[in-house]
Amino acid sequence: MKKKILILAGGYSKEREISFKTAAAVYKQIKNDYRCKIIEPKNGFIKKIRKIKPNVVFNALHGRYGEDGYIQLILENEKIKYTHSGVKASSICINKLISKKIFIKNKILTPKYLIIKSNFYSNLNNVVNIIKKKIKFPVVLKPTNEGSSVGVYICDKQNIIKNLKKLKQEKEILVEEYIPGREIQVAIMGNKKLGTIELVPRRKFYDYKAKYDKKAKTKHILPISLPSNKIKEVENIALRAHKITGCRGVTRSDFRFDNNKFYLLEVNTQPGMTELSLVPEIAKYKGLSFYSLIKWIIDDASIDR
Secondary structure (H helix, E strand, O other), X not given: OOOEEEEEOOOOOOOHHHHHHHHXXXXXXHOOOOEEEEEOOOOOHHHHHHHHOOOEEEEOOOOOOOOOXXXXXXXXXXXXXXXXXXXXXXXXXXXXXXXXXXXXHOOOOOOOEEEEEHHHHXXXXXXXXXXXXXXXXXXXXXXXXXXXXXXXXXXXXXXXHXXXXXXXXXXXXXXXXXXXXXXXXXEEEOOOEEEEEEEEOOOOOOOHHHHHOHHHOOEEEOOOOOOHHHHHHHHHHHHXXXXXXXXXXXXXXXXXXXXXXXXXXXXXXXXXXXXXXXXXXXXXXXOOOHHHHHHHHHHHOEOOO
């Protein structure tokens, strides 16, 4: 009897569209070897999974409610095996403030930052002065708990108030030192270093459009042009970050490389699995097919993650 794989897709986050693309790509790879079904986690979700009784849930959700420990807690309570990281690691890594504090505590270099809460909006000029004093411009604005570069803006003194207003609905905003330099991404697979890729966006940075729109023509460089000792260094940092945050399965860590230093921006616990996604591309370069990568993720699934 073929294993029953339930693929969770869609959800409530701003990355809903990408989640469906990931789910479709995963389904296409495994539909001949497993009994597969794609569902959204809504409208009596718990009753649905109890009725389906899957052997494994492949979590293809991205962002809030899918990548933050919420779905993971439901699946653990239902004693259903699932993929990717568990409750604690998911909640840590999606929260950029908590994860940055862990990086700093473990002496992993990350950009300087401060937090703006929603009550600061009564005096934005004061906020600008604080940023100027503590970090200096340019800076990066981002919500503390979104993925896929959703709501991320690179700001100077002229446009920061305009961009702050765009994020007014957020309870907390991370203001981060802007690090120029090269975009380096590292994939970790089961506590092992899978590989590294460099991105050269035609856009200002590797934002949502650069990640998912073919027209953006982001250049992917494999192998990357760095000395072997520097590649080893960044991969070791990514592996450390994966471990200290308690991650499981596959993760992707995002770095900036400037002045011979690697700055860790974040750890993604559920990297995309679309045709433009980086982890499948790194895996392919390392001789691991997309199918083999997905199968490994399924075989790695467990309840207590």
